[in-house]
Amino acid sequence: MSSLPAAALFDLSHPARYVHWHFFQMSVANLIAILLMIAIFVAAILIPYPKRRREP
Amino acid sequence: MTDVEGGAASSREPKMWTTSVRERAVAAMPPEKLLPDRQPSYMSSWIYVFGVASIAALVVVIGSGVILGLKGPEWWHVTGIGRFFNSIHLWAVEIFFFVMVVHLWGKFFMGAWRGGRGRTWATGAITFLVAIGAAFTGYLSQQNFDSQWIASEGKDGLNAVGIGSFFNVVDFGQMYTFHVILLPVVVVALIVGHVLLVRRHGIVPPYAARINRPAATPGPTPPGSTGVPS
Numbered sequence: 031m032s033s034l035p036a037a038a039l040f041d042l043s044h045p046a047r048y049v050h051w052h053f054f055q056m057s058v059a060n061l062i063a064i065l066l067m068i069a070i071f072v073a074a075i076l077i078p079y080p081k082r083r084r085e086p
Numbered sequence: 087m088t089d090v091e092g093g094a095a096s097s098r099e100p101k102m103w104t105t106s107v108r109e110r111a112v113a114a115m116p117p118e119k120l121l122p123d124r125q126p127s128y129m130s131s132w133i134y135v136f137g138v139a140s141i142a143a144l145v146v147v148i149g150s151g152v153i154l155g156l157k158g159p160e161w162w163h164v165t166g167i168g169r170f171f172n173s174i175h176l177w178a179v180e181i182f183f184f185v186m187v188v189h190l191w192g193k194f195f196m197g198a199w200r201g202g203r204g205r206t207w208a209t210g211a212i213t214f215l216v217a218i219g220a221a222f223t224g225y226l227s228q229q230n231f232d233s234q235w236i237a238s239e240g241k242d243g244l245n246a247v248g249i250g251s252f253f254n255v256v257d258f259g260q261m262y263t264f265h266v267i268l269l270p271v272v273v274v275a276l277i278v279g280h281v282l283l284v285r286r287h288g289i290v291p292p293y294a295a296r297i298n299r300p301a302a303t304p305g306p307t308p309p310g311s312t313g314v315p316s
Contacts, residue, residue: 061154063184066184067184067187067188067191070188071133071188071191072163072193074131074132074133074135074136075131075132075133076193077132079130079132081133082129
């Protein structure tokens with residue numbers, strides 16, 4: 031709605047975009063969320079956890 | 087009842103139920119297990135962060151939800167600060183599910199049900215399912231066209247599986263009660279039980295490492311031998 035101030039970084043005033051490939055159909059927003067979850071899951075395993083400094 | 091004025095209680099006296107509950111609670115959950123000083127070294131990984139991140143997100147969800155409930159739909163739809171708290175509530179829920187899914191994946195690949203931790207796994211899985219219901223009723227409680235659309239679409243599915251008369255998604259009062267009281271209480275109770283079980287049994291140790299030793303190379307065959315063990 032044009033009378034409201036921009037509340038989102040992206041224009042959400044349109045139908046969602048979908049990825050459709052054979053039987054697979056998913057909105058781009060959901061696909062991005064799932065890919066982000068996978069990326070963070072892999073990063074959480076690979077990135078070393080900071081070690082606590084030992085007191086002298 | 088224990089006679090406190092007469093000195094030490096007689097061992098023949100029946101225990102008060104409060105004594106029994108306390109003794110059983112302390113035996114099941116000694117303070118050093120409830121709030122431990124040390125954790126195993128294999129806990130030093132980012133993958134262990136997502137459980138407590140889920141709880142942190144839930145705290146924000148409940149806090150913002152309480153404010154929304156106190157102020158009402160007109161406030162959260164019309165005023166700027168109301169829309170801000172509405173967004174806080176929405177995005178806290180998004181983060182809650184996001185980190186809970188990563189937590190679930192991590193625990194699945196760790197086999198977190200091993201070593202008598204089946205109830206820990208089950209309470210986590212049930213919490214996830216109940217939280218989906220809590221989120222769904224939240225979409226129905228928005229008081230806008232979006233919630234009307236979701237209700238009109240959802241009722242057909244729920245009627246098809248025969249639960250529409252018990253869980254009527256077009257009944258705002260019922261859905262709102264589910265969303266602000268019933269399901270949050272169940273989610274919080276399950277999470278409390280889940281955390282207590284984690285404290286009681288500890289986190290699951292890693293799978294034992296597989297050591298692939300190279301196959302023994304056969305030495306020279308002694309004279310007169312076929313090389314085949316008899």
